[in-house]
Amino acid sequence: MELVSRVLTGDRRALARLISQIEDEEPSVQEALSALHPHTGRAHIVGITGAPGTGKSTLVNELAKGFRRQGETVGIVAVDPTSPFTGGALLGDRVRMRDLAGDPGVFIRSMATRGSLGGLARATGDVVRVLDAAGFSVVLVETVGVGQAEVDIARTAHTTVVVEAPGLGDDVQALKAGLMEIADILVVNKADRPGAAQTVRALEVALELGWNSAAKSQGRWRPPVLQTVAVDGTGVGAVLEAIAAHRAYLQSSGLWDHRERERARADLMEALERGLMAWARSRVGEEELERWVERIVRREADVYSAVQALLGRCLGAA
Amino acid sequence: MELVSRVLTGDRRALARLISQIEDEEPSVQEALSALHPHTGRAHIVGITGAPGTGKSTLVNELAKGFRRQGETVGIVAVDPTSPFTGGALLGDRVRMRDLAGDPGVFIRSMATRGSLGGLARATGDVVRVLDAAGFSVVLVETVGVGQAEVDIARTAHTTVVVEAPGLGDDVQALKAGLMEIADILVVNKADRPGAAQTVRALEVALELGWNSAAKSQGRWRPPVLQTVAVDGTGVGAVLEAIAAHRAYLQSSGLWDHRERERARADLMEALERGLMAWARSRVGEEELERWVERIVRREADVYSAVQALLGRCLGAA
Numbered sequence: 077m078e079l080v081s082r083v084l085t086g087d088r089r090a091l092a093r094l095i096s097q098i099e100d101e102e103p104s105v106q107e108a109l110s111a112l113h114p115h116t117g118r119a120h121i122v123g124i125t126g127a128p129g130t131g132k133s134t135l136v137n138e139l140a141k142g143f144r145r146q147g148e149t150v151g152i153v154a155v156d157p158t159s160p161f162t163g164g165a166l167l168g169d170r171v172r173m174r175d176l177a178g179d180p181g182v183f184i185r186s187m188a189t190r191g192s193l194g195g196l197a198r199a200t201g202d203v204v205r206v207l208d209a210a211g212f213s214v215v216l217v218e219t220v221g222v223g224q225a226e227v228d229i230a231r232t233a234h235t236t237v238v239v240e241a242p243g244l245g246d247d248v249q250a251l252k253a254g255l256m257e258i259a260d261i262l263v264v265n266k267a268d269r270p271g272a273a274q275t276v277r278a279l280e281v282a283l284e285l286g287w288n289s290a291a292k293s294q295g296r297w298r299p300p301v302l303q304t305v306a307v308d309g310t311g312v313g314a315v316l317e318a319i320a321a322h323r324a325y326l327q328s329s330g331l332w333d334h335r336e337r338e339r340a341r342a343d344l345m346e347a348l349e350r351g352l353m354a355w356a357r358s359r360v361g362e363e364e365l366e367r368w369v370e371r372i373v374r375r376e377a378d379v380y381s382a383v384q385a386l387l388g389r390c391l392g393a394a
Numbered sequence: 395m396e397l398v399s400r401v402l403t404g405d406r407r408a409l410a411r412l413i414s415q416i417e418d419e420e421p422s423v424q425e426a427l428s429a430l431h432p433h434t435g436r437a438h439i440v441g442i443t444g445a446p447g448t449g450k451s452t453l454v455n456e457l458a459k460g461f462r463r464q465g466e467t468v469g470i471v472a473v474d475p476t477s478p479f480t481g482g483a484l485l486g487d488r489v490r491m492r493d494l495a496g497d498p499g500v501f502i503r504s505m506a507t508r509g510s511l512g513g514l515a516r517a518t519g520d521v522v523r524v525l526d527a528a529g530f531s532v533v534l535v536e537t538v539g540v541g542q543a544e545v546d547i548a549r550t551a552h553t554t555v556v557v558e559a560p561g562l563g564d565d566v567q568a569l570k571a572g573l574m575e576i577a578d579i580l581v582v583n584k585a586d587r588p589g590a591a592q593t594v595r596a597l598e599v600a601l602e603l604g605w606n607s608a609a610k611s612q613g614r615w616r617p618p619v620l621q622t623v624a625v626d627g628t629g630v631g632a633v634l635e636a637i638a639a640h641r642a643y644l645q646s647s648g649l650w651d652h653r654e655r656e657r658a659r660a661d662l663m664e665a666l667e668r669g670l671m672a673w674a675r676s677r678v679g680e681e682e683l684e685r686w687v688e689r690i691v692r693r694e695a696d697v698y699s700a701v702q703a704l705l706g707r708c709l710g711a712a
Contacts, residue, residue: 106698113696127446333691340690340697344683345671347701352670353663355709365662372658373651378431379658380424383665391673 080111086210088183095185098202101195109202112209117336119151119208120323121232125219125258126239131265134306135239135315136218140182142316143214149181151207151215155200183207198346201232232339234332235322237261237315240279242271259299261318267303267311276301297325359390398429404528406501413503416520419513427520430527435654437469437526438641439550443537443576444557449583452624453557453633454536458500460634461532467499469525469533473518501525516664519550550657552650553640555579555633558597560589577617579636585621585629594619615643677708 082090097105124139126132133154140150176182187200200217207215217233238259262283264275279301300318304311326332357365368386371377377385400408415423442457444450451472458468494500505518518535525533535551556577580601582593597619618636622629644650675683686704689695695703 110696110698113690114693117693337687337691341683341687343697344687344690344700347697348674348704349667349671351701351705352674353667355705356666356670365659369655369659369662372431372662373655375432375435378428379661379665380428382662383669386666387669387673 080108083108083112083206083210084115086212088180091183091206091210092185094206095203098199098206099187101199105202109205112206115209116205117208119204119212119215120319121204121208121215121217121234122319123217123219123233123236124239125236126241126265128220130239130241131306132218132239135237135263135265135304135312136216137176138304138306138309138312139315139319140176140216142312144179144181146316148213149211150183151204151210151212152182152184153200153203153207153215153217154184154186155196155217155219183210183212201343204232232342234326234335235260235319237263237319239263239265240275241266242269242275260297260322261315262299262301263311263315264301264303265306268305272303276303295329297322297329356386356390360386364389398426401426401430401524401528402433404530406498409501409524409528410503412524413521416517416524417505419517423520427523430524433527434523435526437522437530437533438637439522439526439533439535439552440637441535441537441551441554442557443554444559444581444583446538448557448559449624450536450557453555453581453583453622453630454534455494456622456624456627456630457633457637458494458534460630462497462499464634466531467529468501469522469528469530470500470502471518471521471525471533471535472502472504473514473535473537501528501530519661522550550660552644552653553578553637555581555637557581557583558593559584560587560593578615578640579633580617580619581629581633582619582621583624586623590621594621613647615640615647674704674708678704682707 079090079094083094094105094108097108122139124132124136136152136154140152143150176184185203187196187203204215204217236258238261240262242264262279264272264279266272267276283299283301302311302314302318304315306312323332326335365386368377368382372379372382397408397412401412412423412426415426440457442450442454454470454472458470461468494502503521505514505521522533522535554576556579558580560582580597582590582597584590585594601617601619620629620632620636622633624630641650644653683704686695686700690697690700
């Protein structure tokens with residue numbers, strides 16, 4: 077595994093190649109990930125998520141620069157909902173590339189949806205682990221936090237920053253609810269725009285509702301609501317401080333280990349699921365599966381009875 | 395199964411109860427869905443998806459009224475990204491309720507994220523099938539089409555309407571790419587606003603790029619780009635006509651059956667996956683699974699080798 081040892085030294089071309097292999101779902105990747113696993117677990121994984129138009133790419137850019145000034149190395153994974161139809165990265169990504177390009181302490185990668193959603197979430201998780209193993213001390217995972225899938229991706233982080241902006245439409249406001257739950261830090265970006273104070277107040281009220289006195293007495297983390305103007309860097313320092321404070325809280329409370337365990341469990345279950353399905357498909361055979369599909373379409377069988385029959389067939393001897 | 399026979403007669407309280415059971419993942423639901431399966435396959439399932447702020451709820455409302463005037467009965471499933479944190483339906487939904495309330499030919503249901511994304515997608519599919527079995531001739535599935543998950547939900551429809559609006563931010567524009575692929579009909583809503591003509595032109599160009607001469611010669615469906623002002627009903631008639639034309643195209647081309655088969659296959663695979671996991675978990679035991687999680691956390695094992703060991707253990711005799 078020459079590639080693995082090169083990744084462990086932080087070799088950028090090796091990193092890029094391994095990540096491409098992950099995206100292409102090459103079978104050889106599994107071995108590389110296994111070899112890298114003992115070297116993971118050191119990076120602080122920070123998810124940054126927000127609705128479209130909140131300016132989160134700019135914020136990610138500024139956070140990366142701030143971490144660099146503190147001597148951290150930064151991996152950035154931008155989960156990008158563009159598709160083969162356009163084939164390109166987001167504009168924001170190109171802007172970012174220009175800004176951070178040439179800094180050997182920063183590695184940026186966009187992940188596009190190639191196939192299924194599950195595939196994207198899995199690949200993103202694998203890329204985060206690779207950057208962790210490669211020695212980046214902070215890994216920023218940027219997602220468009222409007223779909224549950226993107227929220228799920230953000231959820232794999234140690235610390236989740238949810239970015240809002242004043243003056244987005246009602247529809248977007250309603251979407252925030254799902255994000256509030258996963259926020260460790262709330263940032264109102266574009267805070268120089270009209271309505272910023274109202275947005276901050278609305279978030280504070282929502283937090284107050286969710287964060288009851290029981291939580292208070294248990295000393296649970298209270299997500300701060302911070303304001304930034306990412307385009308000129310205003311307020312970014314306070315976000316960096318909040319991220320560091322959240323990390324310290326996770327470690328002192330034992331939640332850091334808890335989140336590690338949750339992540340390991342989810343990864344194991346997902347891999348087990350895929351292993352079982354591959355086994356069942358090869359055992360039953362594609363033809364037999366197609367016959368059941370046909371029966372379901374003709375309404376001669378329903379999915380539930382089909383599964384019972386298939387399970388009986390492939391697990392009969394087990 | 396008294397509940398099933400009441401659902402088959404279109405009894406609204408029975409429908410509401412069964413849908414709640416689906417949302418709560420009650421085990422008894424499986425039997426009801428099996429009993430309803432022979433009665434499904436008649437409804438035209440229309441997905442309506444678009445970014446926040448495009449006014450798609452209003453459009454759904456107007457489409458429902460239009461279908462009603464044509465004598466169709468309409469089930470509406472609004473997939474709602476709000477969460478237990480707020481616990482409420484979207485404002486748009488309440489507006490809609492008021493407008494269509496009291497019409498026995500319309501049934502509206504909001505689906506909220508309760509647990510996992512997979513759970514929501516599955517529950518939405520089940521609710522669509524229930525409304526189909528209950529005899530609604532059109533089922534409209536409204537999703538916020540910005541996340542891949544929502545796109546996946548929309549994908550289960552026969553006909554997918556993608557709603558755009560002029561003047562949304564760049565971020566939102568970039569998000570469109572993923573939606574373009576799944577669009578059978580493109581609607582630029584709020585077409586009385588500045589920039590509508592540009593939005594239409596941009597969509598036409600994007601379509602032209604994706605819709606090459608080969609597709610043209612094969613007589614493939616060319617998504618029309620329509621303009622509406624849903625708040626006053628302008629252009630909604632043309633959208634209804636396009637939906638009917640797409641249905642005729644699906645049926646004459648054999649794609650209707652093809653999509654049925656794809657859906658049946660996806661449902662079967664997902665149910666098989668769940669069945670296998672339930673079996674494996676009970677066979678291996680939660681304690682053993684936790685031991686592997688612990689080994690992964692301690693970097694004594696990696697996910698891949700854990701899965702190999704677990705598969706060997708539970709499939710050894712199979």
